[in-house]
Amino acid sequence: NGVITIDRGFKNTGSCESEITFLDGEKGVLRYRGYSIEELAEKADFLEVAYALIFGNLPTQEQLNKFHADIKSKSVVDDDIKKILDAFPKTAHPMGVLSSLTSALTAFNPSSVNVDSEEDMYNSIVKILGKFPVLVSWTMRKKQGLPLNYGSTSLGYVENILKMMFEQPNESYEISPIIKDALDKLLILHADHEQNCSTSTVRIVGSSHAGLFASLSAGISALWGPLHGGANQAVLEMLEAIKADGGDTKKYMAKAKDKNDPFRLMGFGHRVYKNFDPRARIIKKAADEVLNDLGIEDPILDIAKGLEQEALSDPYFVDRKLYPNVDFYSGIIYRAMGIPVEMFTVMFALGRLPGWIAQWKEMRLNKEPIGRPRQVYTGENLRSFVEIENR
Numbered sequence: 001n002g003v004i005t006i007d008r009g010f011k012n013t014g015s016c017e018s019e020i021t022f023l024d025g026e027k028g029v030l031r032y033r034g035y036s037i038e039e040l041a042e043k044a045d046f047l048e049v050a051y052a053l054i055f056g057n058l059p060t061q062e063q064l065n066k067f068h069a070d071i072k073s074k075s076v077v078d079d080d081i082k083k084i085l086d087a088f089p090k091t092a093h094p095m096g097v098l099s100s101l102t103s104a105l106t107a108f109n110p111s112s113v114n115v116d117s118e119e120d121m122y123n124s125i126v127k128i129l130g131k132f133p134v135l136v137s138w139t140m141r142k143k144q145g146l147p148l149n150y151g152s153t154s155l156g157y158v159e160n161i162l163k164m165m166f167e168q169p170n171e172s173y174e175i176s177p178i179i180k181d182a183l184d185k186l187l188i189l190h191a192d193h194e195q196n197c198s199t200s201t202v203r204i205v206g207s208s209h210a211g212l213f214a215s216l217s218a219g220i221s222a223l224w225g226p227l228h229g230g231a232n233q234a235v236l237e238m239l240e241a242i243k244a245d246g247g248d249t250k251k252y253m254a255k256a257k258d259k260n261d262p263f264r265l266m267g268f269g270h271r272v273y274k275n276f277d278p279r280a281r282i283i284k285k286a287a288d289e290v291l292n293d294l295g296i297e298d299p300i301l302d303i304a305k306g307l308e309q310e311a312l313s314d315p316y317f318v319d320r321k322l323y324p325n326v327d328f329y330s331g332i333i334y335r336a337m338g339i340p341v342e343m344f345t346v347m348f349a350l351g352r353l354p355g356w357i358a359q360w361k362e363m364r365l366n367k368e369p370i371g372r373p374r375q376v377y378t379g380e381n382l383r384s385f386v387e388i389e390n391r
């Protein structure tokens with residue numbers, strides 16, 4: 001009707017209908033394809049969750065075997081990608097590198113841009129699921145000065161990620177079942193979250209019919225920001241700063257409440273969850289278990305728990321319904337697993353990959369129109385051009 005309603009941050013705007021993820025922010029409910037996040041985190045492995053997100057149902061063993069075999073058969077990354085990786089300075093942030101390499105894959109896989117048939121779509125999907133963990137591991141290893149390696153076709157998807165990331169030259173890497181289970185759980189908990197910032201980015205880029213890899217590269221960039229996935233790195237840096245400050249949580253609480261201070265309590269608050277984030281509950285419990293199982297005592301965990309306790313009884317946080325989110329405790333587990341802080345958001349991207357793919361696929365299959373929001377113009381009225389010497 002020509003009337004444009006502005007909804008800053010799209011707080012109350014639905015951009016699509018979706019069958020993938022159900023979220024009730026008041027009740028703290030999260031389900032992928034109808035399966036509760038609690039049950040999936042407990043019983044499933046990441047690849048079967050990825051399958052369910054992308055194809056609608058949990059796979060049979062036969063479907064899973066084929067899916068995994070197809071992914072493995074496409075997991076080789078062109079050697080020239082290594083040259084691109086070499087050109088980055090050592091100081092480059094892994095998220096920038098990952099986004100660039102994901103985009104660069106398009107050049108080596110030009111057919112992935114066309115998705116004229118479901119077969120094309122499937123091929124692009126298994127390709128990126130095969131190559132992305134290689135890019136993740138190379139991004140980390142390059143920074144650490146380790147040789148770039150490939151995984152093993154005899155390993156499961158998550159075991160293979162661990163091997164590619166952590167295997168040292170001339171050493172056989174023993175996969176710890178504790179670490180494998182923890183990574184499975186973290187990846188599952190991050191696998192989708194309906195129309196969040198990065199997923200909406202993937203959908204909107206994909207809506208112009210840019211290919212899957214280009215859309216994912218944009219999604220990775222969106223995830224990088226500290227208000228979104230980058231919060232997991234920011235949380236750990238914040239907890240470290242509090243520790244270095246003698247554990248003075250009160251000082252940081254005061255900063256977070258001070259409206260003249262841009263500081264926010266990282267890992268707190270959520271656009272949709274207004275009572276608790278179900279993922280944070282599971283991760284908090286897992287952090288305790290993993291550290292205990294690995295025999296690690298991390299003072300950061302105590303600082304985090306103390307901060308949570310204080311925030312939960314502080315009127316500022318209570319009134320605004322601010323609770324720990326998925327990023328608050330995840331970094332503590334990543335760190336216990338030996339993952340460097342700058343890689344935390346990359347791990348989030350690895351987990352979110354199947355969600356982005358599922359949402360992109362749904363968007364294309366539903367033939368969504370190009371995403372193109374409107375605006376209300378508030379600039380100058382028509383005025384005359386003034387020659388440069390007269391301005």
Ligand code: CMC
Binds near residue numbers: 229257269320325327
């Ligand atoms: N610390 C202090 N105050 C906060 C925080 C925080 N972490 N989060 C929100 N607020 C305040 C905010 O200042 C505002 O106060 P007021 O009403 O007085 O102006 C009120 O709470 C509402 O905040 P908002 O920014 O309007 O809420 P939003 O829905 O636009 O933002 C958020 C949600 C997640 C970006 C925000 O809570 C935040 O910046 N949190 C810290 C960063 C973070 O942990 N991000 C991870 C989000 S979960 C995983 C993911 O998406 O990747």
